[in-house]
Amino acid sequence: MSAPLIEMRGITKSFGAVKANEAVDLSVAPGEILGLLGENGAGKTTLMNVLFGAYAPDAGDILVEGRPVAIHNSADALAAGIGMVHQHFHLAPRLTVLENLLIGIPGKSGRIDRARGLARLTEISRQYGLSLDPNLPVSALSVGEQQRLEIIKALFRGAKLLILDEPTAVLAPSEVDGLFAALRSMAAQGLGIIFISHKLNEVRALTHRCVVLRHGKVAGRVDHPASTTSAEMAKLMCGHEIVPPVREASTPGASVLTLDGISTSGHAGTPLRDVSLFVRAGEILGIAGVSGNGQRALADVISGMLQPRAGTMTIAGKTVTQFSPRELQALGLGRIPEDRMTTGLVTNLPLADSMVLPRIGTEAFSRKGLLNPTAIRAFAEAQIKAYDIRCPGPMVRAGALSGGNLQKALLARELAFDPKVLIVSQPTRGLDIGAARFIHEKFLAMRARGCGIIVIGEDLEELLMLSDRIAVMYEGRIAGTLPSADATVARLGLMMTGAGHTEEAA
Amino acid sequence: MFRLEARTSTPAWFNLALPLIAIAATLILCSGLIAIAGAGVIEAYGVMLSASLGDSYAITETLVRAAPMIFTGLAVAIAFRAKFWNIGAEGQLLAGAVASCFVGAIPMPGTLAMLLMALAGAAAGALVALVPATLRVKFKVDDVVSSLLLNSVIYYALMALIEGPWKDTFSGYPISPPIEDSANFPVLIEGTRLHLGVVVALIAAPLCWFLIARTTLGFRIRVTGENPEAARYGGINVQRVLLSTALLSGALAGLAGVGEVGGVHFQVMSDISPGYGYSGIVVAMLARLNPLGVVPAAIFLAAVMTGAEAMSRATGVPAFLSDVIQGTALLAMLVALLFTAYRIRRVGAQT
Numbered sequence: 001m002s003a004p005l006i007e008m009r010g011i012t013k014s015f016g017a018v019k020a021n022e023a024v025d026l027s028v029a030p031g032e033i034l035g036l037l038g039e040n041g042a043g044k045t046t047l048m049n050v051l052f053g054a055y056a057p058d059a060g061d062i063l064v065e066g067r068p069v070a071i072h073n074s075a076d077a078l079a080a081g082i083g084m085v086h087q088h089f090h091l092a093p094r095l096t097v098l099e100n101l102l103i104g105i106p107g108k109s110g111r112i113d114r115a116r117g118l119a120r121l122t123e124i125s126r127q128y129g130l131s132l133d134p135n136l137p138v139s140a141l142s143v144g145e146q147q148r149l150e151i152i153k154a155l156f157r158g159a160k161l162l163i164l165d166e167p168t169a170v171l172a173p174s175e176v177d178g179l180f181a182a183l184r185s186m187a188a189q190g191l192g193i194i195f196i197s198h199k200l201n202e203v204r205a206l207t208h209r210c211v212v213l214r215h216g217k218v219a220g221r222v223d224h225p226a227s228t229t230s231a232e233m234a235k236l237m238c239g240h241e242i243v244p245p246v247r248e249a250s251t252p253g254a255s256v257l258t259l260d261g262i263s264t265s266g267h268a269g270t271p272l273r274d275v276s277l278f279v280r281a282g283e284i285l286g287i288a289g290v291s292g293n294g295q296r297a298l299a300d301v302i303s304g305m306l307q308p309r310a311g312t313m314t315i316a317g318k319t320v321t322q323f324s325p326r327e328l329q330a331l332g333l334g335r336i337p338e339d340r341m342t343t344g345l346v347t348n349l350p351l352a353d354s355m356v357l358p359r360i361g362t363e364a365f366s367r368k369g370l371l372n373p374t375a376i377r378a379f380a381e382a383q384i385k386a387y388d389i390r391c392p393g394p395m396v397r398a399g400a401l402s403g404g405n406l407q408k409a410l411l412a413r414e415l416a417f418d419p420k421v422l423i424v425s426q427p428t429r430g431l432d433i434g435a436a437r438f439i440h441e442k443f444l445a446m447r448a449r450g451c452g453i454i455v456i457g458e459d460l461e462e463l464l465m466l467s468d469r470i471a472v473m474y475e476g477r478i479a480g481t482l483p484s485a486d487a488t489v490a491r492l493g494l495m496m497t498g499a500g501h502t503e504e505a506a
Numbered sequence: 507m508f509r510l511e512a513r514t515s516t517p518a519w520f521n522l523a524l525p526l527i528a529i530a531a532t533l534i535l536c537s538g539l540i541a542i543a544g545a546g547v548i549e550a551y552g553v554m555l556s557a558s559l560g561d562s563y564a565i566t567e568t569l570v571r572a573a574p575m576i577f578t579g580l581a582v583a584i585a586f587r588a589k590f591w592n593i594g595a596e597g598q599l600l601a602g603a604v605a606s607c608f609v610g611a612i613p614m615p616g617t618l619a620m621l622l623m624a625l626a627g628a629a630a631g632a633l634v635a636l637v638p639a640t641l642r643v644k645f646k647v648d649d650v651v652s653s654l655l656l657n658s659v660i661y662y663a664l665m666a667l668i669e670g671p672w673k674d675t676f677s678g679y680p681i682s683p684p685i686e687d688s689a690n691f692p693v694l695i696e697g698t699r700l701h702l703g704v705v706v707a708l709i710a711a712p713l714c715w716f717l718i719a720r721t722t723l724g725f726r727i728r729v730t731g732e733n734p735e736a737a738r739y740g741g742i743n744v745q746r747v748l749l750s751t752a753l754l755s756g757a758l759a760g761l762a763g764v765g766e767v768g769g770v771h772f773q774v775m776s777d778i779s780p781g782y783g784y785s786g787i788v789v790a791m792l793a794r795l796n797p798l799g800v801v802p803a804a805i806f807l808a809a810v811m812t813g814a815e816a817m818s819r820a821t822g823v824p825a826f827l828s829d830v831i832q833g834t835a836l837l838a839m840l841v842a843l844l845f846t847a848y849r850i851r852r853v854g855a856q857t
Binding site for chain 2: 055056303305324325326329335337342343344345346347348349353354357358360361366369370371373
């Protein structure tokens with residue numbers, strides 16, 4: 001084996017009393033794709049932030065091609081040949097592809113050297129099969145294309161090692177194949193790649209070797225991911241066996257939420273065009289689709305954040321089309337928003353505040369305009385216990401919690417009042433197996449109690465496991481609905497691209 | 507080499523330590539100016555301290571000056587909690603002063619007059635604050651700009667009033683007619699200017715704290731300010747909260763004007779406020795938007811103002827130093843606030 005491209009030796013990093021990384025060793029050889037696995041809070045992101053210069057390690061060394069280097073910021077990391085593609089892209093939407101590449105690259109005598117930039121871009125595109133129109137503004141690119149631009153950006157700056165933080169979370173299945181092809185081509189030409197993911201099947205399909213972190217330490221190394229089962233890897237990550245939940249057969253009741261001919265306008269994302277759907281009591285309806293095909297507008301209409309231009313919405317037979325979020329909640333609608341940090345919670349205030357927010361004006365938490373701090377605290381403490389939300393207590397800043405614990409807190413807040421209908425978007429995005437499993441079990445339990453649930457998601461396997469029926473969204477319309485017994489990943493994937501067209505069949 | 511690193515949490519003692527550090531930094535920075543003016547730094551600060559807090563009379567004078575800044579500080583603190591950027595406390599104070607002067611000039615029993623003055627002043631301030639809030643809620647007009655510019659509008663309206671209909675026909679001075687003697691706020695300690703309005707200001711601070719911390723409106727104000735989208739998602743009528751906050755904030759700033767008319771000047775003139783509305787911003791920032799912190803912050807600025815005049819007389823350092831200290835204190839506090847979100851870390855020890 002050739003000398004490692006990057007070697008991290010004995011990396012330790014603490015935040016206060018918490019050891020986020022403890023004596024972690026890791027290396028990537030040229031041409032190697034390394035999988036970095038671990039539950040949320042296992043220390044993957046901290047480790048990569050140390051490598052990329054966002055944090056200074058308390059102990060340990062980083063070696064690039066055998067030489068120790070000091071990385072104090074992202075510029076040092078780039079100079080050492082380390083590039084990173086974050087989950088949230090860092091692009092200027094109004095600038096073109098080429099201009100985004102040239103940001104921060106000094107040209108001749110203060111001028112931007114477009115010609116040379118274009119030549120490099122063409123070269124990189126050809127070399128790795130990553131093509132993009134250099135003159136398109138970033139705002140016109142799909143999410144997958146933006147990610148491709150981030151990868152090109154790193155290569156443009158001379159990255160020899162590429163770190164990808166959960167790159168497939170935002171992609172459609174067909175785009176994932178394209179990404180994997182490009183990554184394999186890069187590795188074949190001698191680049192090193194660190195691939196961070198929760199999705200074990202992807203890790204098994206793509207990587208040459210895996211490092212599994214648990215509680216900040218290396219819990220295990222997998223030398224042949226392709227011939228290791230997902231269950232074995234999951235066990236390494238969690239420290240115990242994971243059993244998938246079973247959706248019991250059941251007979252759904254009457255429709256609890258119906259959308260009839262809903263169209264929207266004046267929304268940032270793709271508007272809805274004549275969307276009709278329903279969900280019955282004791283039923284889970286999955287909404288599949290590549291993100292950006294109107295899912296956001298659908299969730300916003302149902303939760304009362306967006307008034308539709310046309311069509312009607314009814315909850316248990318009552319027309320609620322123009323209702324505010326508060327009125328919808330009062331009727332028994334529970335919501336889990338797509339973006340828990342910006343829409344769900346108030347990160348700068350105590351966790352307890354976010355947990356009582358939707359019901360602060362009710363008798364449970366206030367009387368005659370005066371808050372009942374004891375009741376608020378007691379409620380939060382009870383939910384923290386019931387949902388096993390890991391945090392120092394109800395008065396901790398909500399933003400200090402990890403994604404999985406935030407999602408549990410949101411779930412607790414909505415389920416505590418026994419909703420009749422639940423609308424959830426991307427319920428397990430970014431969560432680890434343990435937390436995702438917990439959320440799935442809660443949904444199935446709510447279904448068994450007669451709640452009608454709409455799950456908007458991109459993870460088809462998750463949707464197939466949870467849903468009784470699956471509707472596919474394409475360009476703001478419902479492209480078709482299938483009973484999940486008839487649905488397969490391949491068939492749904494085809495419908496998601498607008499190809500297959502199946503009429504409503506419940 | 508040093509670098510900033512994001513903090514995951516902020517220790518509680520920062521709330522107290524940061525304003526004190528900011529004030530210490532301010533005094534150190536400003537000592538250079540005193541030295542340039544040719545005075546002894548220790549001596550100058552000594553005069554400031556003794557003239558503002560050195561004896562009981564000095565303390566009452568400082569409190570009288572602090573009262574309007576407690577009100578404007580509370581007005582700004584509550585507005586900023588909701589992220590309603592009310593830079594218009596100055597104009598709201600002036601509107602409150604004019605309205606209370608108008609009411610106070612009408613003959614009626616003293617208690618009733620004082621009560622009506624307060625109501626009229628609060629209402630006038632609230633109405634003025636409602637303008638930028640409505641523009642923001644209805645038309646997305648930037649409230650920083652509109653509330654700031656409105657200060658000039660109110661100021662020149664006041665000038666037109668005292669240069670026109672209210673002008674003193676006898677002396678020709680641009681001052682309003684005085685309010686009725688019975689409407690003058692009672693003095694609490696004989697031989698001082700410590701008036702009833704100061705006590706009202708001191709009571710208003712804990713009331714505002716209670717409002718923010720313990721009422722559903724306060725909860726909605728906090729949530730709306732921190733994250734309007736989550737607030738809306740959680741069922742809060744964000745626009746209504748912003749308008750309520752504006753009314754409350756404007757009313758508090760209006761009361762600052764009422765106190766100046768009823769307890770200090772007994773009439774309205776062009777310089778009734780030496781920028782108390784703007785000082786309210788400094789006070790609120792030093793208090794970290796906590797209504798209880800507004801009282802010591804306002805007393806500090808008041809002490810600087812009264813002390814600076816005495817220092818100027820004693821050492822020849824221009825009294826403008828008071829304004830410099832205020833401005834520097836605001837900047838120092840803004841820098842200090844950085845450390846609630848970041849920590850300084852020494853790196854590169856091995857290089």
